[in-house]
Amino acid sequence: MKVSDIMQKHVESVTPDTKVVDVARIIFGRHVNGLPVCKDKKIIGFVSEADILSKFHPTIQEFTEDPFLSSNFEKMEEKSQEILNLTAKDIMSKMPITINADDPALRANSVMRLENVGRLPVVDNKGNLVGIVTMGDIFKSLVGKKMPYLESEEYHDWIARHFDLAIGWESRIPSEIPAITNLFHKKEVKKILDIGCGTGEHAIALARKGFQIAGIENSRMMFGTAQAKWKALPKDIKLRVKFIQGDYVESLKKIKEEYQAAMFMGNAMAHIPNTYGEILEELNRILPKKKSVIVSQLINYKKAINKNNRLYRFAIHQSGLSPLWQHAYFWFYDPPVNKKELLTLNAGILDFDGRRWSPRGMNAVQTVAFTKRDLKKTFENIGFSKIVFYGSKNSEPLLKHKFNMGNSDWLTVVAER
Secondary structure (H helix, E strand, C coil): CEHHHHCECCCCCECCCCEHHHHHHHHHHHCCCEEEEEECCEEEEEEEHHHHHHCCCCCHHHHHHCCCHHHCHHHHHCCHHHHHCCEHHHHCEECCCCEECCCEHHHHHHHHHHHCCCEEEEECCCCEEEEEEEHHHHHHHHCHHHCCCECHHHHHHHHHHHHHHHHCHHHHHHHHHHHHHHHHHHCCCCEEEEECCCCCHHHHHHHHCCCEEEEEECCHHHHHHHHHHHHCCCHHHHCCEEEEECCHHHHHHCCCCCCCEEEECCCCHHHCCCCHHHHHHHHHHHCCCCCCEEEEEEECHHHHHHCCCCEEEEEEEECCCCCCCEEEEEEEEECCCCCCCCEEEEEEEEEECCCCEEEEEEEEEEECCCCHHHHHHHHHCCCCCEEEEEEECCCCCCCCEECCCCCCCEEEEEEEC
16 A cells, blocks of 8 residues: 555645744644645745744753743743744754655554654655645555444443433433323333433433333443433432443343333434344333333434535534633435445544644444335234334424424334334
8 A cells, every 4th residue: 555545635834934823723723733844846844733832942052051041931931922923944954754645554554653744745756845644644545444443332431421412311311201101101011121211301201200210221421421410310200210331132032021112212223233133122022012112213314414514413512611712513424325235324522722623533333224115014913913104303392293394303203012
């Protein structure tokens, strides 16, 4: 693999006369730690964050002439405007280390390790700047692209810390629980299994309505949050709800008592691509052969892909760490290449520190691309013959409107027998 195969071909560069303030602005805006300095297309230097910061400190001669003043850090900070008015040629590192576009990628890695740098300008045979390669580019190509997608448990562990803030329960619970409560009362349901219960919001809300409910969650991080909420509940509510951590199929196999209903809220069923069939078989055993119901709430991924340019959700919330900080959360889909492939749901988090946004992280998980036909057949196979599809928009009451492929954000399936 050559450097040219993995390098970033769009490179921000500056001229020798670019002011340091403009160099700093690009470094901040692009989230890089340095920029090549070019005259025409030839690279003549490199300006890094370290080069800029070094100007705040005295030279050896200055320290020798006045060691006391040279240790005055307040005076150093006062030099900031003076430093920002300098030009790139005043502070750049000359004779920068480069790599040729035709060199092997691992040679670039070796050079970076030897020189203790994280990126290298890439030049062609004439010495013209044609790209930049980072340690991260090499890692992604050699390691990252060969890694499998996260399993559902790992994905939910990753997002668990931000989950409650990102979801917006203050609008979801009031819009979703009343309809589910009415349905379960109508069907004379007393005991409910919540599969993929996440941080426990739906389970706790239904326990407050008088139902006996067991929430099962395979993510240890999600379970930990749910359990912390359980500990803070009044004693009478605690007695009506419990949380179980572990593999869904194995956890269900241990259940010997009868439940009248089960639910998969918040796209939970789609997030279990490998074992949802086995889970349903266990529910078939646990739920009574008559007067039982399963509710499955699923994201309308086709609307996200076809109408929203693949974007499922974007939300900005205040951070609990500081009144100045905010977090932005976004999810978008990669469609399957063919009908047999899974969807990829990508999730990202951005942080705002009061002045600028910066990336926190991204991850992806594969989910099932359920269709109404798939769902009907799946539930009929375990004896649920009455199947109704409902649609709703975000924060809209459930089980009120018919599902509309182009308008509904959620597809909710109610399967009865």
